[in-house]
Amino acid sequence: MPSAKRTKPMRRGIASGSAAVALTRQAEDYLKTIYEIERNGDAAATTLIAARLHIAPASVSGMVRRLARQGLVEVERYRGARLTIRGRRRALQMIRRHRILESYLVTRLHFGWDGVHEEAERLEHAVSPDLIERMAAALGHPAVDPHGAPIPRADGTVDDMRLRTVGDLAVGRSARVARMSDRDPALLRYLGELGIRPGVSLRLVDRAPFEGPLTVAVGRMRHIIGTAVARQVYVR
Amino acid sequence: MPSAKRTKPMRRGIASGSAAVALTRQAEDYLKTIYEIERNGDAAATTLIAARLHIAPASVSGMVRRLARQGLVEVERYRGARLTIRGRRRALQMIRRHRILESYLVTRLHFGWDGVHEEAERLEHAVSPDLIERMAAALGHPAVDPHGAPIPRADGTVDDMRLRTVGDLAVGRSARVARMSDRDPALLRYLGELGIRPGVSLRLVDRAPFEGPLTVAVGRMRHIIGTAVARQVYVR
DNA sequence: CCAGAAAGTTAGCAGCTACTAACTTTCATC
DNA sequence: GATGAAAGTTAGTAGCTGCTAACTTTCTGG
Numbered sequence: 014m015p016s017a018k019r020t021k022p023m024r025r026g027i028a029s030g031s032a033a034v035a036l037t038r039q040a041e042d043y044l045k046t047i048y049e050i051e052r053n054g055d056a057a058a059t060t061l062i063a064a065r066l067h068i069a070p071a072s073v074s075g076m077v078r079r080l081a082r083q084g085l086v087e088v089e090r091y092r093g094a095r096l097t098i099r100g101r102r103r104a105l106q107m108i109r110r111h112r113i114l115e116s117y118l119v120t121r122l123h124f125g126w127d128g129v130h131e132e133a134e135r136l137e138h139a140v141s142p143d144l145i146e147r148m149a150a151a152l153g154h155p156a157v158d159p160h161g162a163p164i165p166r167a168d169g170t171v172d173d174m175r176l177r178t179v180g181d182l183a184v185g186r187s188a189r190v191a192r193m194s195d196r197d198p199a200l201l202r203y204l205g206e207l208g209i210r211p212g213v214s215l216r217l218v219d220r221a222p223f224e225g226p227l228t229v230a231v232g233r234m235r236h237i238i239g240t241a242v243a244r245q246v247y248v249r
Numbered sequence: 250m251p252s253a254k255r256t257k258p259m260r261r262g263i264a265s266g267s268a269a270v271a272l273t274r275q276a277e278d279y280l281k282t283i284y285e286i287e288r289n290g291d292a293a294a295t296t297l298i299a300a301r302l303h304i305a306p307a308s309v310s311g312m313v314r315r316l317a318r319q320g321l322v323e324v325e326r327y328r329g330a331r332l333t334i335r336g337r338r339r340a341l342q343m344i345r346r347h348r349i350l351e352s353y354l355v356t357r358l359h360f361g362w363d364g365v366h367e368e369a370e371r372l373e374h375a376v377s378p379d380l381i382e383r384m385a386a387a388l389g390h391p392a393v394d395p396h397g398a399p400i401p402r403a404d405g406t407v408d409d410m411r412l413r414t415v416g417d418l419a420v421g422r423s424a425r426v427a428r429m430s431d432r433d434p435a436l437l438r439y440l441g442e443l444g445i446r447p448g449v450s451l452r453l454v455d456r457a458p459f460e461g462p463l464t465v466a467v468g469r470m471r472h473i474i475g476t477a478v479a480r481q482v483y484v485r
Numbered sequence: 486c487c488a489g490a491a492a493g494t495t496a497g498c499a500g501c502t503a504c505t506a507a508c509t510t511t512c513a514t515c
Numbered sequence: 516g517a518t519g520a521a522a523g524t525t526a527g528t529a530g531c532t533g534c535t536a537a538c539t540t541t542c543t544g545g
Contacts, residue, residue: 039502059523074504074524079501091510091523121357122383132377139375141368147358275532295493308533310494315531327493328539 033103034083038138041107043065044085045074047096048104052173056093102169109165110137110145112158113196115150119159126159126210127201160201161192161211161247179229180243182217188248189214200245207236209246252406265275269339270319274374277343278302279312280321283332284340288409291428292329338405345401346373346381348394351431353384355395362395396437397428397483415465416479418453424484425450436481443472445482 021147036044041207050057059077063070077094080086087099096104114133118124124132146167149155157163165171176191181219193204208231218235219228226237271279282301286293295313299306313330322337332340339380350369354360360368367447382403385391393399401407412427428439444467445451454471455464462473 031525037501060521069504070523071505076502092521118380122380124380124383124389134382135375136372139371141371144354144368145361147360152359174495212293218416273531296491305533305534306493307495307535312532329493 015114033106035097036083036085036103037178038081040080040085041077041103041138042101043080043098044104045107047086047094047100048108051096055133056089056095058093059236060096105169105171106167107137108171109167110140112162112164113145113149113152114140115151115158115160116155116164120152126195126206127198129159130195131197157211158195160195160209161190162195176247176249178217178244179238179246179248180218180240182248184217184220187214187216190246191249192247194245197245200242203242204246205233207238208234209236215248269342272319272321272339275312276319276321277339277374279309279316279345280332280336280340281347283322283330284337284344287331292325292331294329298330341405341407343373344407345403346376347402348398349381349385349388349391350376351394351396352388352391352400356388359479362431363434363441365395366434372391392432392458393428393447395447396431397426398431400404411484412485414480415451415453415463415474415482415484416476418484420453420456423452425448426482427485428483430481433481436478440482443467443474444470445472451484 018090028245031131040187043062046086047057050061050065056197059070059073062077063073066073077086077088080100081088084097084151085103086094086096088094109228112131114136115129117118118129118132119126149167155164163172177188179188182188190209193201193209195201205212209229213231216230217227218230221227226239227243228235229243279298279302282298283293286297286301295306295309298313304310309363313322313324316330316336317324320333321329321339322332324330347369350372351362351365353366354365355362385400385403391400399408413424415424418424426445426446428444429437431437440446445465449467452466453463454466457463460476462475463479464471464473466472466481473476
């Protein structure tokens with residue numbers, strides 16, 4: 014079952030040119046997490062990485078050091094981590110895998126959009142590039158996943174524009190739902206019940222004072238949603 | 250990305266009733282390997298496990314002890330390991346996953362039958378039972394995989410009868426190819442070129458003396474194959 | 486039966502990834 | 516600018532999985 018080529022320590026000065034080095038599941042998750050945090054501009058803070066991965070901050074320091082040793086991140090002590098070019102390439106590869114997997118599972122194996130995330134999360138570390146490209150081809154190379162998130166291209170580029178959320182909408186304004194987080198199945202189910210999914214149009218009818226709940230119109234239904242929910246629904 | 254429930258040591262006296270405990274990739278591979286070795290009747294010898302997994306015998310002793318601690322194998326010191334009921338169930342679950350994955354990849358994603366093994370080998374540790382059952386359903390619950398190997402049922406039973414190989418055939422006898430090993434892509438490609446695959450009929454035309462090469466007729470072609478190859482092709 | 490070979494085990498080491506506890510640095514606020 | 520809180524790091528521990536080296540047990544063939 015292994016076909017295992019011993020993965021020896023195999024140190025090198027410049028940490029190998031570019032040919033995707035074998036990384037552990039964990040290392041790949043760190044890279045993805047750092048990528049997502051970094052999208053907000055700043056270096057990824059230890060505590061944020063720890064919180065997203067549900068591990069202790071102390072554990073992050075160690076792993077980040079290992080990633081730095083492999084040339085995947087740059088660290089400034091007490092200041093957080095940033096992906097290197099190679100790190101970013103790898104992070105985007107994982108995200109591409111994740112989103113293609115989600116798309117495939119939803120359209121070809123009838124997974125619910127609220128349940129795919131977890132499955133894709135495990136599979137993304139096990140699939141070969143060949144399999145991913147076969148899935149992408151079978152799907153006709155989709156540009157977005159079932160949650161509306163853009164799928165990075167095989168060459169490592171993405172169109173990942175920053176979108177407004179329902180929470181940013183001015184009262185009375187309409188917008189089309191573009192995307193929502195895939196992380197929380199319960200939230201997705203809830204939104205699904207309200208008819209809120211990528212593609213539908215909605216209008217912000219009212220906003221209670223002091224960061225209070227919002228009233229949105231979807232079709233001819235009205236729903237009252239909390240601000241936390243409103244922040245998870247991206248519109249265009 | 251983790252949705253990680255901390256996997257605490259969590260010791261128990263009887264090692265949990267039956268609800269599939271989380272195992273590492275390695276542990277799962279050991280179970281599969283032991284299962285396959287045990288099919289020959291004897292307890293699985295340390296050296297054999299080591300050879301199949303391409304690791305040192307010393308490493309096997311340690312892992313086998315851990316598997317025993319978890320109630321998955323029984324060990325008699327210096328005598329080898331045997332699967333417990335739970336261990337066997339788990340091994341068969343992995344084999345089911347592997348074979349359904351191979352079937353799915355070949356029929357739905359156009360993988361060559363010589364290349365699927367490795368992909369399935371990685372995926373089998375990452376797929377959920379739900380995904381496997383969806384794939385099985387999509388394929389119409391096949392009984393055998395693309396190499397002719399029987400797919401264990403979801404309830405953990407298999408019809409795994411011992412078959413003769415081409416090497417066992419008497420000169421002049423015909424038989425239908427039932428199955429072949431999925432392990433060696435080069436061998437599979439070679440057999441494919443000879444037109445030898447599950448379902449085709451062949452006849453043993455001649456057998457050179459002293460364990461020498463065999464001449465087989467496939468359709469109206471004749472091929473001379475070595476005994477090592479002949480032992481890998483199962484017939485019925 | 487007994488000696489050498491083969492098989493198997495233990496001991497000690499290393500790297501990974503996580504933990505807690507204790508310490509250091511940085512930040513925010515007065 | 517000092518100071519306490521927050522953030523981050525190090526040190527030490529633990530389990531997993533692999534390794535090699537050295538030792539023990541079992542087998543095999545004279």
